Amino acid sequence: MILLYGADTAQKLKEEISEMLSELNGYIPTLGIVRIGSNPADISYEKGAIKKFESLSLKTKVFEFEENITSEDFVAEFKKINEDDNIDGILLFRPLPEHIDEKKVIDVLNEKKDLDGISYKNIAKVFAGDITGFAPCTAKAVIKILESNDIDLEGKNVVVLGRSMVIGRPVAMLAIQKNATVTICHSKTENLKEVCKRADILIVAIGRAKMINDEYIGKDAIVIDVGINFADGKLCGDVDLENVKNATMATPVPKGVGAVTTSVLAGHLVIAALQRRMY
Numbered sequence: 001m002i003l004l005y006g007a008d009t010a011q012k013l014k015e016e017i018s019e020m021l022s023e024l025n026g027y028i029p030t031l032g033i034v035r036i037g038s039n040p041a042d043i044s045y046e047k048g049a050i051k052k053f054e055s056l057s058l059k060t061k062v063f064e065f066e067e068n069i070t071s072e073d074f075v076a077e078f079k080k081i082n083e084d085d086n087i088d089g090i091l092l093f094r095p096l097p098e099h100i101d102e103k104k105v106i107d108v109l110n111e112k113k114d115l116d117g118i119s120y121k122n123i124a125k126v127f128a129g130d131i132t133g134f135a136p137c138t139a140k141a142v143i144k145i146l147e148s149n150d151i152d153l154e155g156k157n158v159v160v161l162g163r164s165m166v167i168g169r170p171v172a173m174l175a176i177q178k179n180a181t182v183t184i185c186h187s188k189t190e191n192l193k194e195v196c197k198r199a200d201i202l203i204v205a206i207g208r209a210k211m212i213n214d215e216y217i218g219k220d221a222i223v224i225d226v227g228i229n230f231a232d233g234k235l236c237g238d239v240d241l242e243n244v245k246n247a248t249m250a251t252p253v254p255k256g257v258g259a260v261t262t263s264v265l266a267g268h269l270v271i272a273a274l275q276r277r278m279y
């Protein structure tokens with residue numbers, strides 16, 4: 001089995017980003033990272049993103065808020081960040097605490113700064129096949145991994161396991177844009193193993209540690225594992241990769257999709273800056 005490492009795709013994206021940056025005539029775009037509280041997973045992602053952005057000569061600015069900030073105050077602060085001309089794009093950590101009115105926050109967000117595809121306008125564009133919108137970064141990272149490994153989706157049976165708005169649904173729409181025939185599965189899907197086994201390309205995003213094994217994977221399938229889970233104190237995906245024999249290619253966890261997501265975010269930031277500064 002060939003392992004599809006995210007670092008290879010990230011390297012290709014780095015080259016694309018450098019080229020786009022050169023069009024900005026020395027202007028360095030800034031990502032605004034907006035976080036409420038100190039969720040360890042958020043902090044870990046934030047640290048990784050800051051490091052990646054530094055390596056790409058991009059700036060980041062963290063806006064951190066106390067967990068007990070009121071919804072009204074947060075919306076007002078978020079509006080200021082959104083309108084700040086020095087911030088070219090925004091990454092908002094979600095889910096937000098329950099007392100924060102997420103809809104109001106998203107309503108405020110300018111879709112041109114919405115790098116992770118959470119605004120309704122960007123979601124609509126992804127579903128309409130309009131490539132001018134920003135898709136959720138992880139969903140796009142999946143497609144980038146396939147593209148950079150010369151895996152053509154046209155006419156292929158793609159099965160997406162998971163139907164969240166962050167990954168499952170948008171990745172299915174992006175695969176349709178690439179002319180794949182797409183099936184979306186979820187917890188109520190009947191005959192899940194049989195449906196998954198028919199996939200040429202199986203994209204797994206369910207958040208169930210190592211649930212997917214050869215019973216779900218057809219002979220010579222390509223498996224993309226989006227899952228990030230902790231089992232026995234170790235990071236692992238949704239696929240039990242060590243015991244998989246049927247797949248011809250697969251992404252590992254760690255070092256797979258996760259390694260590409262921040263590169264996609266960086267690419268979105270530069271595109272956002274180009275759009276804001278040049279048009």
Ligand code: NAP
Nearest residue numbers: 138162163164167186187205206207226227228257258261
């Ligand atoms: P989510 O919102 O919890 O959605 C999970 C989806 O999987 C739901 O559609 C659910 O079905 C389905 N599902 C759960 N258990 C299932 C089962 N036993 N059989 C069939 N379907 C099942 O999760 P998410 O936000 O999409 O994230 C999915 C995974 O990706 C998580 O492990 C998350 O940590 C990871 N992730 C990775 C990255 C990255 O950069 N690599 C980024 C974000 C998230 P129902 O809709 O029927 O409930």
